[in-house]
Amino acid sequence: MTFPPGRALAAITAVLALGFAAGCGTREPQPNVLLVTVDTLRPDALGFVNGRGDTPAIDALARDGRAFRGAVSPVPLTLPAHASILSGLLPRHHGVRDNGQTVPADLPLLPEVLRSHGYRTGAFVSGFPLQTLFGLDRGFDHYDDRMDQGEQGWVERKAADTVAAASAWIGQSAADRPWFGWVHFYDPHDPYEPPREFWQPGPRGAYDGEVAYTDYWLGRLLEQARQASGTRPLLVVLTADHAEALGEHREVTHGYFVYDSTMLVPLIFHWPGRVPAGQGDEAVQLIDVAPTILDLLGLDALPTTDGVSLAPGLAGGPLPVHPALVETWLPWTYYGWAPLSAWRDQGWKFIDAPTPELYALADDPGETRNLVADEVATGDRLHLALTRFTAAPARVAATGDDQQAIERLRSLGYVGVGGPVEAPPDGRPDPKDRIEIKERLQIAETLLRQQRFADAQAILTDVLAGEPDNRYALLRSGVALLRLGRATEAVDVLRRSVAIEPHRAEARFALGDALMRQHDYLAAAEQWAALSELQPRRAESWFNLAEALERAGEPERAQAARVEYQRLAAAKRDAPDAAPAGNGGS
Numbered sequence: 001m002t003f004p005p006g007r008a009l010a011a012i013t014a015v016l017a018l019g020f021a022a023g024c025g026t027r028e029p030q031p032n033v034l035l036v037t038v039d040t041l042r043p044d045a046l047g048f049v050n051g052r053g054d055t056p057a058i059d060a061l062a063r064d065g066r067a068f069r070g071a072v073s074p075v076p077l078t079l080p081a082h083a084s085i086l087s088g089l090l091p092r093h094h095g096v097r098d099n100g101q102t103v104p105a106d107l108p109l110l111p112e113v114l115r116s117h118g119y120r121t122g123a124f125v126s127g128f129p130l131q132t133l134f135g136l137d138r139g140f141d142h143y144d145d146r147m148d149q150g151e152q153g154w155v156e157r158k159a160a161d162t163v164a165a166a167s168a169w170i171g172q173s174a175a176d177r178p179w180f181g182w183v184h185f186y187d188p189h190d191p192y193e194p195p196r197e198f199w200q201p202g203p204r205g206a207y208d209g210e211v212a213y214t215d216y217w218l219g220r221l222l223e224q225a226r227q228a229s230g231t232r233p234l235l236v237v238l239t240a241d242h243a244e245a246l247g248e249h250r251e252v253t254h255g256y257f258v259y260d261s262t263m264l265v266p267l268i269f270h271w272p273g274r275v276p277a278g279q280g281d282e283a284v285q286l287i288d289v290a291p292t293i294l295d296l297l298g299l300d301a302l303p304t305t306d307g308v309s310l311a312p313g314l315a316g317g318p319l320p321v322h323p324a325l326v327e328t329w330l331p332w333t334y335y336g337w338a339p340l341s342a343w344r345d346q347g348w349k350f351i352d353a354p355t356p357e358l359y360a361l362a363d364d365p366g367e368t369r370n371l372v373a374d375e376v377a378t379g380d381r382l383h384l385a386l387t388r389f390t391a392a393p394a395r396v397a398a399t400g401d402d403q404q405a406i407e408r409l410r411s412l413g414y415v416g417v418g419g420p421v422e423a424p425p426d427g428r429p430d431p432k433d434r435i436e437i438k439e440r441l442q443i444a445e446t447l448l449r450q451q452r453f454a455d456a457q458a459i460l461t462d463v464l465a466g467e468p469d470n471r472y473a474l475l476r477s478g479v480a481l482l483r484l485g486r487a488t489e490a491v492d493v494l495r496r497s498v499a500i501e502p503h504r505a506e507a508r509f510a511l512g513d514a515l516m517r518q519h520d521y522l523a524a525a526e527q528w529a530a531l532s533e534l535q536p537r538r539a540e541s542w543f544n545l546a547e548a549l550e551r552a553g554e555p556e557r558a559q560a561a562r563v564e565y566q567r568l569a570a571a572k573r574d575a576p577d578a579a580p581a582g583n584g585g586s
Contacts, residue, residue: 030297031233031271032173033114033180034225035289037085038214039078039127040189040254041240043069043266045211048279054200054212057219058268061238065270066314067279072324072344073242073286076254076262078129079103081241081286082136082184086110088290088305090325092390095397097329100505102397102535103135108302110290111139111180117299120179124166126157127186132572133537140182142169156186159217167224175230183221187214188244190253191449204246233271237293239286240265248366250435252442255330257431258342258351259367263326271296275314282319283344284310325389329424331431334472335438336500338428343386350382354430358382437463441472448476453483469500475507482510487517498527505534512544521552532564539568 047053048062049069061067074084075091083089083096086109091097094107111121122142130136130145137143144165147157166183173179187194187210194200194209198216202208218238225234245251248261255262267284269275269292287307294301295309313319323345331337342351349367351357358372358379372379431438440459447456460477463470478494481487494511501507512527528545535541542565549558 029232030117030119030178031235032178032225032229033119033235033293033297034222034237035085035180035182035293036218036221036236036238037082037182037184038188038211038218038238038240039184039186040242040244041211041265042243042246042261043264045188045208046266049266054208055215057215057222058238058266061222061236061268061270062266062279064272064277065236065268066275066277068267068284069279069281070260070264071239071267071284071286071288072326073240073263073265074324074326076242076258076328077330078127078241079134079136082130083107085239085241085286085289086136086182088287088302088307090287090306091327092325092394093306095395097327097397098333099129099134100535101134103138104395104397105135105138108304109136109139110293110302111182113139113294113300113302114180114297115139115141117297118177120173120177121181122166122169122179123182123184124162124169125182125184125186126159126162127184127189128155130184131155133535133539135537144169156189159185159187159214163217163221163224166221170225170228173228175232178232181225185214185218187211190244207244207246233274235274235293235296236270237268237289238270239267239289241286250439252439255328256438258326258328258340260349260361260365269296269310269314276316280319282313282321283324284319284321285324323385325386331434332424332428333501333504335431335434335441336428336467336469336471337431337434339424340431341386341390343382343389345382345385348378348382350379350386352383352386353432354428355432356383437467437470441470441476444473444476448480448483451483453480456480457484469496471497471501471504474500475504475510478507478510478514482514482517487514490514491518491520502530503534505531505538508534509541512548516544516548519551521548524548525552537568539565539572542568 043049047055047059048067053059073081075081077099079099079101080091080096083094083103084091087094087107095104115121121140123137123140124144126147128147132143132145147155162183162185166181170181188207192206192210194206194213198209198213199205200208200212242254243262243265244254245261249257249259251257285307287305288310290302291305291307291309292311295311308320308322310319323343325341325343327339327341329339332339338354340351340353342349347360347362349359349361356372357370358375359367360371440463444456444459457477457480460473460480463473464477467473474493474497478490478497481490481493491511491514494507494514497507498511508527508531512524512531515524515527525545525548528541528548531538531541532545542561546558546561546565549561
């Protein structure tokens with residue numbers, strides 16, 4: 001499933017044949033490229049799929065471009081999915097299996113290739129999982145991740161402000177140089193709180209309203225991009241990282257299961273005169289996006305990809321649809337239950353779980369009839385294909401890629417978190433069998449966001465009585481106790497959380513906070529140092545480390561940590577090519 005660059009030559013030749021102007025035989029200028037990713041976007045929220053017409057900007061792209069109504073995401077989590085979009089690799093090959101991990105520094109990315117060919121590159125992201133500290137900014141001249149909505153860990157930026165920032169950057173682009181812009185919208189992500197004028201009817205009206213709101217601002221962005229491009233062509237690619245379950249299979253949001261309710265997303269290529277219009281249900285994949293963009297542009301392919309170029313199919317030839325591996329590690333990393341993976345091929349889908357599942361997707365798109373006991377040969381064939389494909393060891397994401405920060409930690413006597421566990425042990429519970437617990441934890445999380453800490457703690461305590469090592473319940477119980485002013489109890493719970501999952505950054509942060517409140521500054525410093533090792537570019541962890549060491553009576557070590565904080569803060573403040581933040585209302 002890994003394809004060397006040479007395999008794309010035939011596709012490049014076929015597509016480039018379309019790229020020469022008539023008459024003089026000169027090639028038209030390289031197009032500007034706008035990649036739009038809408039977080040948590042279901043295809044059936046769009047007018048060109050549902051027929052309602054609530055998303056005119058996206059519908060116009062689909063009408064005049066090549067639209068796929070159900071492209072396959074490799075993972076229902078924001079950072080791993082975007083790492084796949086920009087690298088063309090599956091999570092097991094780029095190493096990022098969960099939000100909060102760090103993208104490996106040696107992972108080749110699409111913007112790096114484009115920049116090496118003269119493109120000006122800019123990114124405008126709107127959700128915390130894509131902030132600079134997680135390493136997806138490599139290859140971008142300008143990476144704008146300024147956000148001011150929500151609480152820590154749930155921070156986002158509204159579409160209006162993202163479009164204002166992106167439009168300012170696009171407007172500053174010189175006409176003699178092409179640009180590549182990546183704009184990420186986070187609004188359809190939970191919680192769903194659209195402006196009143198975008199509210200939609202029905203039980204999912206708030207979610208659909210967020211999509212309509214995003215579409216409105218996307219339309220404004222497209223106007224600016226077209227105006228700024230002038231006579232230079234504009235290639236627009238629109239997709240999503242994953243979808244949203246909205247209650248299907250008893251999953252409220254995403255990340256927990258690998259059913260199509262969260263794994264299928266829209267994918268549109270829009271390039272007038274170069275990509276013929278059409279729509280289809282072919283199961284192309286998000287890992288095909290980067291290879292396709294480079295092939296359409298006639299540029300060097302990424303060194304190694306799991307995806308393939310769709311350019312031959314976009315030009316009218318056969319589409320290279322290939323088997324899809326999808327996965328989620330969230331049940332393991334968040335709860336301690338079994339991770340899930342699935343293999344899609346020729347209309348069938350096999351889910352590798354403690355209780356395996358097999359679905360005939362054409363007859364059962366909702367995946368409601370498990371045929372694993374009836375279609376034994378088909379299930380065995382898909383299971384064998386999945387097993388063979390995943391036989392080689394998976395790549396493990398680094399804990400951090402900032403060597404200067406890591407060296408600073410070593411000089412302070414820290415560094416000991418180590419690399420994350422490559423795979424969970426066998427015999428973990430099936431997520432299907434724990435859905436009631438998951439639902440109770442979802443209620444507790446909602447109560448925490450509403451600052452009803454005592455009510456949340458009551459649920460979390462009850463869950464822990466039955467599952468003492470539940471990772472999610474331990475972490476959130478520690479947070480609830482901390483917010484209730486019960487720091488001593490919080491420390492005990494959070495120490496258990498860190499012992500079970502030492503690579504969970506949020507647990508380190510919460511324990512460090514609790515220890516600071518107990519005035520145990522050296523112990524707190526150990527947690528801030530561990531957090532700085534896990535996320536070396538997280539400036540606040542260095543600030544807190546310096547504060548803890550200062551209060552512990554170690555001013556020299558505190559100053560060393562403060563120097564690193566100042567370095568990171570200055571790098572953020574002095575990021576090149578900064579565009580002013582927008583003030584668009586929401």
